Every structure is written in C-alpha cells, then in structure tokens.
Amino acid sequence: MSIRIDQSLCTGCGLCRDVCPGGLIRQDERKKAFIPEPRDCWGCAACLKECGYGAIRYFLGSDMGGQGAYLVVKDEQGCLHWQINKNGLHTHIRVNKKEANIY
Ligand code: SF4
Ligand code: SF4
Structure with missing residues (x-):
C-alpha cells in the first residue's frame, strides 16, 4: 500500500498532516500537503x-487489488464517498457520517 497526494486537488486544510500518527505529512509554502x-x-x-x-x-x-488499484474519498453533503478504482472500473461505497457509528 502507498499514499500519493495530488497537490492540484489539495486545499491546504492540513487535516491529513494533523492526523498522521507518524508525522509523515508536511505542507509546503503554499500549504499544499506532501x-x-x-x-x-x-x-x-x-x-x-x-x-x-x-x-x-x-x-x-x-x-487487495494491485495493478494500480486505488481508493479515494470525497466528502459531499455529509456523506463520505469511498471509491475503489481498478482497471477503469469504479466501486462506490457511500457512508452517511451521521449514521456511521450507529450499530
Ligand atoms: S491532502 Fe491534506 S491538506 Fe490537502 S486537502 Fe487533503 S487533507 Fe487537506
Ligand atoms: S496517516 Fe500517515 S501513516 Fe497513515 S496512511 Fe496516511 S501517511 Fe500513511
């Protein structure tokens, strides 16, 4: 597994840097994460x-997939949209954050 950050999509919010338990993520002079x-x-x-x-x-x-498969998350209207991309195919999982911890 590996992480890559697309700086063209990064807003510079710094949340990823704050939560990384290893302190591995930094921000450059434009606040873009790397x-x-x-x-x-x-x-x-x-x-x-x-x-x-x-x-x-x-x-x-x-x-868990290999061959360039990757996972990406977007937050839209209170829901996390997890998308698995493999060989041009997309699998989508929607999680309502308000209900995520209800069992
Ligand atoms: S990569 Fe990090 S700093 Fe950039 S938008 Fe995502 S959470 Fe925020
Ligand atoms: S939070 Fe840190 S250790 Fe965890 S996946 Fe991200 S970069 Fe890797």
Whole structure:
C-alpha cells in the first residue's frame, strides 16, 4: 500500500498532516500537503479519511487489488464517498457520517 497526494486537488486544510500518527505529512509554502518519505507510510488510512477533497490516493497492495488499484474519498453533503478504482472500473461505497457509528 502507498499514499500519493495530488497537490492540484489539495486545499491546504492540513487535516491529513494533523492526523498522521507518524508525522509523515508536511505542507509546503503554499500549504499544499506532501509526503517526503512515502516508504515510511504503513497504510493506516487516517489521512485518507480526513481528506474530503479526493486529493489523497491510497494505492492497494496485490492482496487487495494491485495493478494500480486505488481508493479515494470525497466528502459531499455529509456523506463520505469511498471509491475503489481498478482497471477503469469504479466501486462506490457511500457512508452517511451521521449514521456511521450507529450499530
Ligand atoms: S487533507 Fe487533503 S486537502 Fe487537506 S491538506 Fe491534506 S491532502 Fe490537502
Ligand atoms: S496512511 Fe497513515 S501513516 Fe500513511 S501517511 Fe496516511 S496517516 Fe500517515
């Protein structure tokens, strides 16, 4: 698994930097996020969940997709939209944040 940040989508909110338990994410002079040592990332996905702008791509290892498959999250109208992309196919999971912790 690995993380890549698309700075063209990054708004500079800094949430990913704040939640990364390893302090791996930094912000440049424009507040755009970047990860200087991506190999240090252990794939906890905390940053991915915080970025509602789809700026972080979480590439899946071969045990979970491989072949360039990745996960991206967007926050729209109180819902998190998780999208798995593999070979041009998209699988979409919608989670209403208000109901996410109701069992
Ligand atoms: S959470 Fe997303 S938009 Fe905010 S700084 Fe990180 S990559 Fe940029
Ligand atoms: S996946 Fe976890 S360890 Fe990796 S950069 Fe994001 S928050 Fe940090």
